[in-house]
Amino acid sequence: MGETVKLAAGRSYLAIPGPSVMPDQVLQAMHRASPNIYAGELIEMTHGLIPDLKRVARTCHEVAIYIANGHGVWEAALANVISPGERVLVPSGGHFSTGWAQMARGLGAEVELLEHDLHSTWDLAGIENSLKNDPEHRIKAVLAVHVDTSSSIRNDIAALRMLLDELKHPALLMVDCVASLGCDRFEMDAWGVDVMVAASQKGLMVPAGMGFVFFNDKAAEVRAAMPRVSCYWDWQPRVNPQEYYLHFCGTAPTHHLYGLRAALDLIHDEGMENVWARHQRLAQTIWAACEVWGQDGGSLRLNVTNPAMRSHAVTALHIGSPDGTRLREWLESNLGLTLGIGLGMASSTSPEWHGYFRLGHMGHVNGQMVMGLLGGIETGLQALKIPHGSGALEAAAKKMAEG
Ligand SMILES: *Cc1c(COP(=O)(O)O)cnc(C)c1O
Numbered sequence: 001m002g003e004t005v006k007l008a009a010g011r012s013y014l015a016i017p018g019p020s021v022m023p024d025q026v027l028q029a030m031h032r033a034s035p036n037i038y039a040g041e042l043i044e045m046t047h048g049l050i051p052d053l054k055r056v057a058r059t060c061h062e063v064a065i066y067i068a069n070g071h072g073v074w075e076a077a078l079a080n081v082i083s084p085g086e087r088v089l090v091p092s093g094g095h096f097s098t099g100w101a102q103m104a105r106g107l108g109a110e111v112e113l114l115e116h117d118l119h120s121t122w123d124l125a126g127i128e129n130s131l132k133n134d135p136e137h138r139i140k141a142v143l144a145v146h147v148d149t150s151s152s153i154r155n156d157i158a159a160l161r162m163l164l165d166e167l168k169h170p171a172l173l174m175v176d177c178v179a180s181l182g183c184d185r186f187e188m189d190a191w192g193v194d195v196m197v198a199a200s201q202k203g204l205m206v207p208a209g210m211g212f213v214f215f216n217d218k219a220a221e222v223r224a225a226m227p228r229v230s231c232y233w234d235w236q237p238r239v240n241p242q243e244y245y246l247h248f249c250g251t252a253p254t255h256h257l258y259g260l261r262a263a264l265d266l267i268h269d270e271g272m273e274n275v276w277a278r279h280q281r282l283a284q285t286i287w288a289a290c291e292v293w294g295q296d297g298g299s300l301r302l303n304v305t306n307p308a309m310r311s312h313a314v315t316a317l318h319i320g321s322p323d324g325t326r327l328r329e330w331l332e333s334n335l336g337l338t339l340g341i342g343l344g345m346a347s348s349t350s351p352e353w354h355g356y357f358r359l360g361h362m363g364h365v366n367g368q369m370v371m372g373l374l375g376g377i378e379t380g381l382q383a384l385k386i387p388h389g390s391g392a393l394e395a396a397a398k399k400m401a402e403g
Contacts, residue, residue: 073211084108095344295389
């Protein structure tokens with residue numbers, strides 16, 4: 001093995017935390033001529049997407065669809081409820097929380113960013129402190145990332161809602177579910193989330209380019225009281241529009257919509273509870289292998305120590321520089337397996353950056369794919385003579401076989 005025998009031909013596996021693997025059904029649904037955007041089946045089909053999207057988010061409220069990636073819907077959500085000079089509170093859990101905070105600053109908001117270590121969920125006491133220090137309720141929204149894809153921390157959204165209620169603080173609870181929707185359990189209405197943003201290319205298994213802003217009545221009231229909202233981001237004309245054209249403030253993202261139709265069919269045929277349970281078991285299988293690799297002098301570490309705080313969609317790992325990069329590069333060129341780069345844990349110009357990597361296991365992923373992913377990593381560790389505990393694949397198989 002090694003220098004001469006390459007084993008990368010065959011179907012490759014992009015195991016990065018977004019874009020995720022696309023189902024053949026999605027690809028086939030998109031492979032067609034452009035439909036009429038003024039009349040006909042596209043319009044009916046789009047109407048049918050709305051209730052099915054809401055079922056994924058567990059909400060009976062509204063959803064607006066944007067031609068945008070996750071960054072776009074960050075801005076869309078903020079543009080509807082935050083005016084320049086207004087204040088938002090952002091508990092940080094990694095690269096994506098700080099990214100959303102940055103977006104809010106760009107719109108002129110006053111941002112209070114609560115820094116936190118990147119190995120465990122946010123510090124509720126710190127959030128409580130900030131909310132209590134705001135007796136005049138100047139904080140208009142709390143921007144919370146459910147799963148921060150850089151650290152793979154999963155935050156407790158329901159606990160944050162309880163805290164806001166206990167303190168009788170009226171701030172909107174705005175949640176980024178770009179990584180978690182369709183992977184980690186999320187209950188928009190039951191958890192009292194006012195605004196939620198998601199994008200197409202992760203748990204929803206569609207190419208990047210379409211984003212979603214879900215919002216409830218409280219958020220709609222805040223929007224209605226805004227002095228102005230930029231036309232393109234305004235969510236009002238996008239929900240229940242008089243004309244189809246207004247849904248998207250222009251031409252519909254025709255092919256993405258067909259792809260989304262196929263993806264939502266897959267999700268609802270499987271059932272939300274089953275989708276969540278599958279992601280949970282696949283994640284537990286991955287953790288079981290990672291824990292063994294870290295034994296007997298192995299340096300591999302799961303970024304989040306407490307399993308209850310880990311996402312089921314993505315796993316962030318540290319193995320030490322330069323082995324993270326060596327492993328990724330070896331797997332891609334020798335096995336056709338691509339792992340995610342480390343993000344936000346070390347500066348991309350520092351040598352430590354090469355010590356981190358991530359596994360994406362969101363969306364269209366099943367048991368044999370995860371065993372292939374783990375078998376690939378085991379092979380890379382052996383080929384590169386990176387010290388690691390032995391028996392990881394057996395531990396993974398045992399966990400998966402628990403049924
Ligand atoms: C991927 C991701 C984003 C950004 O999405 P883009 O489509 O890359 O703009 C934002 N938040 C989280 C949690 C993500 O995982």
